[in-house]
Amino acid sequence: MRIIAGAYRGHRLAAVGKGDPAAHLRPTTDRLRETLFNVLAAGKFGTLSGSVVLDLFAGTGALGLEALSRGAVHATFVDDGRAAQKLILDNIKRLRLENARLLSRDATRLPKNDGALATLVFLDPPYGKDLGARALGAASAGGWLAPGALVIWEENAQQPAPEGFEMLDHRRYGDTSFTFLRHGDGPAN
Template sequence: MRIVGGSARGLKLADVGEGDTAAHLRPTSDRVRESIFNLLINGTHGNPIPSARVLDLFAGTGALGLEALSRGAAHATLVDDGPAALTLMRRNIALMRGPDAQILRQNATRLPPNPGPAYGLIFLDPPYGKDLGGAALTSALTGGWIAPGAMIVWEENTPPPAPDPLTRIDQRKYGSTVITLLRMPG
């Protein structure tokens, strides 16, 4: 795995190794990550990355949030509670040499109230087939984590529903991965 674009392009991230099968650690492939960022940057919905506050739920390795930082986001909060994921995120932040990133050791489906400004770009990559994405979005909405007008990028293996008040604005399939773009009303 590597950063595929931006100021840290080509940076090799920490090796996942055995990962954490109990936690379903399944990093987004470089190819799918590149497709996601091409869709965000070159799509017809406006580029949400420059100066964005990024929330990466079920962050795993942190690759999505760190990729956004490499491409101009201002800050990323990486949320996961798996021990292997936390170790990988720490290593990858260190490899990026001090980006404005923080780790929140938390179950993404049970977020506390947001203590700071809301986030304009949210990545959601839950374990496939466990119906955790909707619970995480509900938790983020209830806790004030999602800013008005925010873009949500949801990676899943089947097309997810758009929970209220979010609106689906795009959906693409890359192999067995379905990427759904949602928008929070502004």
């Protein structure tokens, strides 16, 4: 795995191989990540530049790291798995990032936010376990989300918009679905 574009283009990320099903690690492939970020670069949902990222069920952190490479100003990575935490910390160190932090927590039990509000959320829960809506509820209740924040929810099927979120789009690539949601009212960027 590597960073596809931006300031850290070509930098290799910590190796996870084909993933770790026991730890629910199934990294978004370089190709799929590139496709997703091409959709974001088209500007239909706002801009990456200046965004504050919340990466829930972050795994390797590749999505949030790619966003930082492409102009996001800060990223908070949330994962409670030991394997994922090690990978995220290794990747932050590899890229020498000072604008990233790891929150070693269950994404469905977030504490109150003490930082900037997220304008871009990556949500990649273990497939089929109904954790995504719970994590979004925790993020909303904990004051993590800016009004109009864009949420990109990766699952194996399209997901319905939870209360407080508006469905914007849905895209399917093979066995992966991206559901695009907007939090609350108005644009975040």
